[in-house]
Amino acid sequence: AQSVTQLDSQVPVFEEAPVELRCNYSSSVSVYLFWYVQYPNQGLQLLLKYLSGSTLVKGINGFEAEFNKSQTSFHLRKPSVHISDTAEYFCAVSYRDDKIIFGKGTRLHILP
Amino acid sequence: DTGVSQDPRHKITKRGQNVTFRCDPISEHNRLYWYRQTLGQGPEFLTYFQNEAQLEKSRLLSDRFSAERPKGSFSTLEIQRTEQGDSAMYLCASSSRTGKFYEQYFGPGTRLTVT
Numbered sequence: 396a397q398s399v400t401q402l403d404s405q406v407p408v409f410e411e412a413p414v415e416l417r418c419n420y421s422s423s424v425s426v427y428l429f430w431y432v433q434y435p436n437q438g439l440q441l442l443l444k445y446l447s448g449s450t451l452v453k454g455i456n457g458f459e460a461e462f463n464k465s466q467t468s469f470h471l472r473k474p475s476v477h478i479s480d481t482a483e484y485f486c487a488v489s490y491r492d493d494k495i496i497f498g499k500g501t502r503l504h505i506l507p
Numbered sequence: 508d509t510g511v512s513q514d515p516r517h518k519i520t521k522r523g524q525n526v527t528f529r530c531d532p533i534s535e536h537n538r539l540y541w542y543r544q545t546l547g548q549g550p551e552f553l554t555y556f557q558n559e560a561q562l563e564k565s566r567l568l569s570d571r572f573s574a575e576r577p578k579g580s581f582s583t584l585e586i587q588r589t590e591q592g593d594s595a596m597y598l599c600a601s602s603s604r605t606g607k608f609y610e611q612y613f614g615p616g617t618r619l620t621v622t
């Protein structure tokens with residue numbers, strides 16, 4: 396069975412500082428990997444996805460993530476955060492191209 | 508805007524009442540999914556349709572829950588005899604195949620509060 400662990404429930408970071416949100420997954424087969432963002436009172440928006448190929452994936456809003464198969468990780472990074480990045484971030488996996496399994500989320504707090 | 512829409516956005520009901528939510532997918536998307544998100548948790552898969560066929564149901568979907576997608580267009584999710592534990596955000600997503608992958612697009616959700 397597939398599962399996703401987001402190692403931090405909350406991450407505070409100063410504006411314009413870099414940030415890394417950590418994600419580990421468990422699966423005995425190849426999976427697709429995603430990061431979604433949820434702004435307050437809104438639905439989920441796809442930030443980026445890894446399907447195959449290059450392990451460094453670039454997404455929207457300056458975010459990127461690196462797939463590490465040996466460590467079963469898919470950490471999300473941004474070199475300089477802005478106040479508008481305040482949101483909840485979900486790491487997720489999908490197997491067989493149907494349902495998505497989500498982690499519990501990491502709330503990103505941007506400090507002025 | 509041609510995104511996924513959900514109605515209502517908020518629903519408050521008393522325990523024991525029945526509720527029904529509607530999801531309108533992106534036009535021509537043949538797959539439609541329902542997820543439930545409780546406070547402090549990530550979304551959890553409930554069920555999904557390909558056209559009008561319901562292909563998978565989670566164990567989370569008890570007998571009190573039923574979903575339909577008549578004619579492969581909009582979908583409804585009904586909860587009978589609601590319980591306080593049903594309070595959650597119910598998310599709908601739709602997708603169609605792009606290359607080798609079905610990318611899911613999510614609606615804004617319906618927030619259910621059971622009092």
